[in-house]
Amino acid sequence: MESLGNRLKQLRQNNRLRQDQVASLVGVNKNTMCSYENDVRQPSYEILVRLATIYRVSTDYLLGCESKRTVDVSGLTPKEIQTITELVADMTEKNKKLEGL
Missing domain, CATH: 1.10.260.40 (lambda repressor-like DNA-binding domains)
Known part of the structure; x- marks a missing residue:
């Protein structure tokens, strides 16, 4: 930890x-x-x-009780929040693939 x-x-x-x-x-x-x-x-x-x-x-x-970090999206438009959410999902998937190599 x-x-x-x-x-x-x-x-x-x-x-x-x-x-x-x-x-x-x-x-x-x-x-x-x-x-x-x-x-x-x-x-x-x-x-x-x-x-x-x-x-x-x-x-x-x-x-150290929690490993997840949050991102403050207050002040962003729903479209901007969706873009960030998709970007995080894409990066997470890419990293999972790289770890599997």
Whole structure:
């Protein structure tokens, strides 16, 4: 199972954020954020919820209880949502075929 620290670091990098930026958003210092990402310290429940909100994932995802990630489609038209859904399905099918090789 992937650790909380690994997920936090991956999400931060995927969102092209620096540790100091995330630390500022959640109300901790950069060293504390670094400790979370290196699994030296665990965030409080309040900070965990803030991190989940920033990254638009569930706390279950951060904690490794859930491997599925969701995509926030609010603000998109039904046609745009359908296009994204089809793209995800196509990529999933392609990856399944590649894994079978």
